[in-house]
Amino acid sequence: MQWALSDNLPSSGIREILNLALQKPGTIRLETGEPDFPPPPHILEAYVEASRSGKNRYTATEGIPALRQALSHKLQAVNRIKRAPEEILVTPGGIPGLFLAFMGTAGMGTEILVPDPGWPDYLGGMVSLGIAPVPYPLAAPDYLPNLDTLTRLLTPRTRALVLNSPGNPTGRIVPEPLVRRLCEWADEHDLWIISDEVYDQMVFAGTPTSPARFRPDRTLSAYSFSKTYAMTGWRLGYLAGPPGAIASLTRVAMGAWSSVSEPLQYAGLAALEGPQDVVDRMRLAYLRRRNLSMHILSNLGVATSNPDGAFYLLADVRSAHASSREFALNLLQEDGVAVAPGSAFGQEAEGWVRISLASSDVNLTEGLTRLGQRVKGAVRR
Ligand SMILES: Cc1ncc(COP(=O)(O)O)c(C=O)c1O
Secondary structure (H helix, E strand, O other), rough: OOOOOOOOOOOHHHHHHHHHHOOOOOOOOOOOOOOOOOOOOHHHHHHHHHHHHHOOOOOOOOHHHHHHHHHHHHHHOOOOOOOOHHHEEEOOHHHHHHHHHHHHOOOOOOOOEEEOOOOOOHHHHHHOOOEEEEEEEEOOOOOOOHHHHHHOOOOOOOOEEEOOOOOOOOOOOOOHHHHHHHHHHHHOOOOOEEEOOOOOOOOOOOOOOHHHHHOHHEEEEEEEEEOOOOHHHHEEEEEEEEEEHHHHHHHHHHOOOOOOOOOHEEEHHHHOOOOOOHHHHHHHHHHHHHHHHHHHHHOOOOOOOOOOEEEEEEOOOOOHHOOOHHHHHHHHHHHOEEEHHHHHOOOOOEEEEEEEEEOOHHHHHHHHHHHHHHHHHHHHH
């Protein structure tokens, strides 16, 4: 019997390091993008309380009304976009929302422009849908999209542009005037914008601008509770878009996951309605670690990115004269430090490695010192 899915779905270069790190106890883990904080206690309590009080049933596929209403307020207050509750679909995390966005905007045999360097998990979803991801470069040191380059990459099959701001792994926030120009450009070329805003509240400098502000009718924006409230394993996110698109994708969600866990949706409501200083405390911890990490690496002569948000730092290891994958494998095997190779994020980040700031100050200090010494040692040899 034939299996319908391609055997060639992309695998993740971050996973390779992660799997090896798991086999090596004592490894300093700087490779994964997962908050090292627990979910705030009042959110946990809300989950337990909802479940205890009998909220353990299927809900409407689009989400419970109170949560969609609260999300509509959040989008207005934080992201400065107007989305009515009917324009929001609650999803089991950010990635399922993105998967639906790919499915709704592009079909088999079409193309979507994706950032390079960019988050590799976009690719598996697209390829499984028969969509070809077409990388567009975000070149150091700015890591910003360039309109001429994007135009050169267009073909009659291009359907959508993925923007990710603040970006993983670059940490870059696309400035508002450029977001506006990208929206005009997408209009000219009849493209959807799929805006990945899962790091919208992990910001160190500047303010992210949602393209839906300028182009609500042709933008789908994906959000998540994973990073903002340290709820990665709980799987809660939401997709906002024009009402027709959300209604259509709700029908897909009905046949894919039916509805998101009911107590979890109440926990999400508590997250939105409860104190927001929990978000700020985590954000400030990442900011402090960003500054600490940049300081350590700069003292060791290693150039880095200068992220505006998210919780990653790119370090330039080109002078180690190895591919980023070889460098990451050697750093893991010989120095006991796990980082993600730049090649996992596309061609543009080859020669760089990504460091996750979602780790303790102690781990960052020790891990980055070993990384810097490996780069310096290679230069001396
Ligand atoms: C850029 C980006 N988008 C989306 C996600 C998806 O997050 P989740 O599915 O946990 O909401 C991640 C997670 O690492 C990410 O880095």
